Amino acid sequence: MALLEVEDLAVTFQRKGTAPVHAVDGVSFTVAEGQVVGLVGESGCGKSVTSLALMGLLAKRGVKVGGKALFDGNDLLTMPGSTLRDMRGSEMAMIFQDPLSSLNPVIPIGLQVTEVLKRHRGMKGEPAEKEAADLLDRVGIPDPRRRLKEYPHQLSGGMRQRALIAMAVACRPRLLIADEPTTALDVTIQAQILELLKELVAQQGTALIMITHDLGVVAGLCDEINVMYAGRVVEGAARRPLFASPTHPYSVGLLGSIPRLDAPRGEKLKPIPGSVRDNIAWADGCAFAPRCAHRTDECLDGPPALVQTYTGHAYRCVNPVTGDEVEAVTAAATLPAPSIVDATTDSDGEA
Amino acid sequence: MLRYIVRRLLQLVPTLFGLSILLFAWLHSLPGGPEAAMLDVRATDAKRAEVRAALGLDEPLIVQYGRFMKRLVRFDLGDSFTTGTPVMEEFGRRFPATVELTVVAMIIAICAGIPLGYLAARRHGRIFDGLTVTGSLLGICIPIFFLGFILKAIFAVKLGWFPSLGRQDVDVNATRVTEFYVLDGILTQEWDASLNALWHLILPAIALASIPFAIIVRMTRASVLEVLGEDYVRTAEAKGLRENTVRGRHVLRNAMLPVVTSIGLLTGGLLSGAVLTETVFVFGGIGSFLATAISNRDYPVLMGFIMIIAVIYVLINLAVDLSYSVLDPRVRVR
Ligand SMILES: Nc1ncnc2c1ncn2[C@@H]1O[C@H](COP(=O)(O)OP(=O)(O)OP(=O)(O)O)[C@@H](O)[C@H]1O
Ligand SMILES: [Mg+2]
Numbered sequence: 296m297a298l299l300e301v302e303d304l305a306v307t308f309q310r311k312g313t314a315p316v317h318a319v320d321g322v323s324f325t326v327a328e329g330q331v332v333g334l335v336g337e338s339g340c341g342k343s344v345t346s347l348a349l350m351g352l353l354a355k356r357g358v359k360v361g362g363k364a365l366f367d368g369n370d371l372l373t374m375p376g377s378t379l380r381d382m383r384g385s386e387m388a389m390i391f392q393d394p395l396s397s398l399n400p401v402i403p404i405g406l407q408v409t410e411v412l413k414r415h416r417g418m419k420g421e422p423a424e425k426e427a428a429d430l431l432d433r434v435g436i437p438d439p440r441r442r443l444k445e446y447p448h449q450l451s452g453g454m455r456q457r458a459l460i461a462m463a464v465a466c467r468p469r470l471l472i473a474d475e476p477t478t479a480l481d482v483t484i485q486a487q488i489l490e491l492l493k494e495l496v497a498q499q500g501t502a503l504i505m506i507t508h509d510l511g512v513v514a515g516l517c518d519e520i521n522v523m524y525a526g527r528v529v530e531g532a533a534r535r536p537l538f539a540s541p542t543h544p545y546s547v548g549l550l551g552s553i554p555r556l557d558a559p560r561g562e563k564l565k566p567i568p569g570s571v572r573d574n575i576a577w578a579d580g581c582a583f584a585p586r587c588a589h590r591t592d593e594c595l596d597g598p599p600a601l602v603q604t605y606t607g608h609a610y611r612c613v614n615p616v617t618g619d620e621v622e623a624v625t626a627a628a629t630l631p632a633p634s635i636v637d638a639t640t641d642s643d644g645e646a
Numbered sequence: 647m648l649r650y651i652v653r654r655l656l657q658l659v660p661t662l663f664g665l666s667i668l669l670f671a672w673l674h675s676l677p678g679g680p681e682a683a684m685l686d687v688r689a690t691d692a693k694r695a696e697v698r699a700a701l702g703l704d705e706p707l708i709v710q711y712g713r714f715m716k717r718l719v720r721f722d723l724g725d726s727f728t729t730g731t732p733v734m735e736e737f738g739r740r741f742p743a744t745v746e747l748t749v750v751a752m753i754i755a756i757c758a759g760i761p762l763g764y765l766a767a768r769r770h771g772r773i774f775d776g777l778t779v780t781g782s783l784l785g786i787c788i789p790i791f792f793l794g795f796i797l798k799a800i801f802a803v804k805l806g807w808f809p810s811l812g813r814q815d816v817d818v819n820a821t822r823v824t825e826f827y828v829l830d831g832i833l834t835q836e837w838d839a840s841l842n843a844l845w846h847l848i849l850p851a852i853a854l855a856s857i858p859f860a861i862i863v864r865m866t867r868a869s870v871l872e873v874l875g876e877d878y879v880r881t882a883e884a885k886g887l888r889e890n891t892v893r894g895r896h897v898l899r900n901a902m903l904p905v906v907t908s909i910g911l912l913t914g915g916l917l918s919g920a921v922l923t924e925t926v927f928v929f930g931g932i933g934s935f936l937a938t939a940i941s942n943r944d945y946p947v948l949m950g951f952i953m954i955i956a957v958i959y960v961l962i963n964l965a966v967d968l969s970y971s972v973l974d975p976r977v978r979v980r
Contacts, residue, residue: 352883383886391884396877399896401903401974410895411885446975462885 297325298502299349299470303362304372306344310357318344320526320577321362323601324519326470331496331503333513333534335549336523339571342506345523346472348372350389351379366470385415387470388463393479394455398447404431404458405443411465430461435491453484460491467499474506489516510549514538522546525574525582532608542610544589581612589614647968654964658957665956666718666949670711673945679703680727683942701727714949723950728942733950737932742825743813744931747923748916750847751854756909759859763866764898770871778863785860790919794853794926801849811928814843850927854919858912865908869901876900903974910966914959 306319319341326332334342347353349364349371364371366387371379391397399407408427412418418426424443431439434457447455456476463471473492477485493516496503505516513520513534520537522530522545530543541547548567569586576582580595587594593613603609681689681697698704702713717724723733766778802810814820814827820839823830828847831840873879874897882896917932924933932951939947971977 350884352880380886380888383884385886389884391877391881393877397881399878399882399900400976401900402895403975410887410891414885414887414891448976459881462881 298328298330298367299326299504300365301325301345301349301362302365304345304348304364305359305361306341306348306353307359307361308357309359317526317577319348322523322526322528323362324521324528324531326502326504326519328469329496329500329502330519331493331505331517333517333520334504334506334523335508335510335513335520337508337549337571340523341526342508342523343474346389346474346504346506349472350383350387351376352389381415384411384463384468385466386468387472388466388468389472389474390456390459390463390476392475394452394459395447395479397459398455400447403444403446404450408443408458408462408465411462415466426465427461430465431458434458434461434464434495435487436461452480453487456480456484456488457491460488460495464495464499464501468501470502470504471496472504472506475508477512478507478509492516522549525571525577527577527582527611528609529583529612530608530610536606536608540608542608542615543583543612544587544614544616545583547616589616651964651968654960654967658960661960662953662956666715666953667711669949669952670707670714673943673948674707674710676943678943680943680945683728723953724946726939726947727944728939728947733946736935736947737951737954739825740930740932740935743827743929744917744920744924744933746813746826746828746843747847747850747854747920747929747931748913750844750851751916752858752909752913754851754855755858755862755912758855759862760866760902760905763863764870764901766863766867767870767874775867778867782860782863785856785863788856790853790856790922791926793856794850794923797849797853798926808849809846810849813846813930814839815846818842846929850923850929853926854916854923857919858909858916861908861912862905865905866901869904870897873897873901899973903970906970906973907966910963913962917955917958 302323304319304322305317308316308318322341322345324332324334334345336342344353348360351371353360360372362372366382371382398404405424405427408430409418409423412423412426427443428439431442436442436454436457442450442454442458447458450458456479460476471492476492477488480488489512492503492505495501503516505513507513517534519531519533521528522537522543524543524545530537530541530546532542537546538550541550545567551567567586568588573585574582575585575595577598580597581587581590581599584590584594591614596613599611599613601609601611602615679698680701680703681694684697685693695704702710714724721734723737725732726736729736762778766775769775798810802808809815818839820827820830820836820843821834823833827843828840831837831843878900879892879896882892887896920931920933921937922933923929924931925937928934932955936948936951938944939951
């Protein structure tokens, strides 16, 4: 049995007087023990909401959560709040996008690490301090004893994210969710942090859900990849098949829009035309259809079903792209003038 | 840190100098003079001039001001026109009453205001929140004077639950140690004297607390609402910390930062609010003495008291700034 089985997860934000927002709309994927699973998609497709729903961190009011999320067979979405609170930080942990705002500014790093140790492992005093220093050391923070006494504003960006990682892995969780952990950092630091995460999960046997809009990150890290679009997983596959033969036109578009070193000089990137604002509701057909170079009238006959191939590839498309077509589709995708910058370089500005 | 304190105290000198000039000019431009309060309305002009001369008010203003400053550098504020006692002594005798009143009022405002503001924020958008916001608006609008009279009329006069005036019943035998009546009772272990003094403090303190209470409620509420949406609170929740830890260590601690600053400013403001409250409850503090001094044009008392209050105000805010730098490590005083 998989460690985490997410089935038809749906999150709807409902404010009085406004139309409900279906931020996540039937997301299913599984994570096996120790596996690294990527959740990829452009900004606003529901990646963060999915992870917050799994952690039980969404607001209680004005939010409706449906579906199932079985962790070790127990449904995270229906379990009592106190049980979930016991699991958070010990069985499952999370790291966030912006390390500065994610750390409490008026409390020393040390206490922010030891409070987890105390809560879940009952450690106090000097042993807790020592363990905290060891943790900082493990995540590559030099001179950990001194750093424990410092405040978040005294650390560099990369160091802060390392500290947050230390807090997250302090109790050796079985599942770690990383929500765009590197987007707020500069490129060299990004690579170091990814390397650190990769090492840690391998050492501890922790399963990792890596949330990103950067396929480059996924390529170097993930065993399984789920591509999300407008609140649904539109394609799921192991890394190799996904990169070698993407099936959903959106995945094909995403791949076509990342810069490649081996591309001929001067070749243009191929952004996906249009923007999420062009989406139609899933109930009316494929949400991606208006931006899709591959669409036919069939695409507008209700939501496309999830198709499972015998190789473990799953996609939600009535007109999947076949191997030799990949090139053609990425070429076709460049035809209309893009109104919006492409998905992969799109707004991190919200940080 | 020490250098910071010294610098702030040195800044006090020009501030006080400016204040003294403004005050002096303002007081002497007020119509009427101390002789009007001392003499009968039918007194002759010659008699008036005689009294003015005796008080040294016939000399040019610049000379009078020079004399004031000369005394001031020796920490002498002159004698009261009405009582003839040195202003310092008058202040020393009355200030403890006002401090007691201000402290109790501030304790009431803080102890009621912070929890209420916090609860309102947690119940954001519900009835309790709405009631708190409206109620606190009322607290700001009602004049202290009026609230004092209402409280006195209902709880002292009609219901008789509280005394209506004074600091302590005369028949309580109390030994004086510090002029802080509540503290004296504790020091001498005369518990009933202490309680009696506290009892006299309740109504005036509530009247005085109304404005700071309302402001603290609103500031706490706004601040907690903001902090609840912060990423680090989500991180704390993601760590699975107990609700009380999240609330205390991560939410309240951060939410208190702006509230602490406002508490400093409000405490200074209370000293002026005390003028009204003390008058209503015939409370022998500096407030009621100042009120009489104004109508008597008792220049030395007015100059002296206001200057001392200014110094205290600055000291309170210095203390707040220092405590702020302890509470928020990002702010380091230099
Ligand atoms: N509290 C909320 N109330 C209403 N709508 C919300 C709320 N939180 C998120 N949404 C909506 O849910 C959708 C998904 O948001 P989410 O934050 O999961 O996107 P994301 O995939 O993480 O994007 P990004 O890459 O920018 O982080 C967005 O359209 C957003 O507007
Ligand atoms: Mg996000």
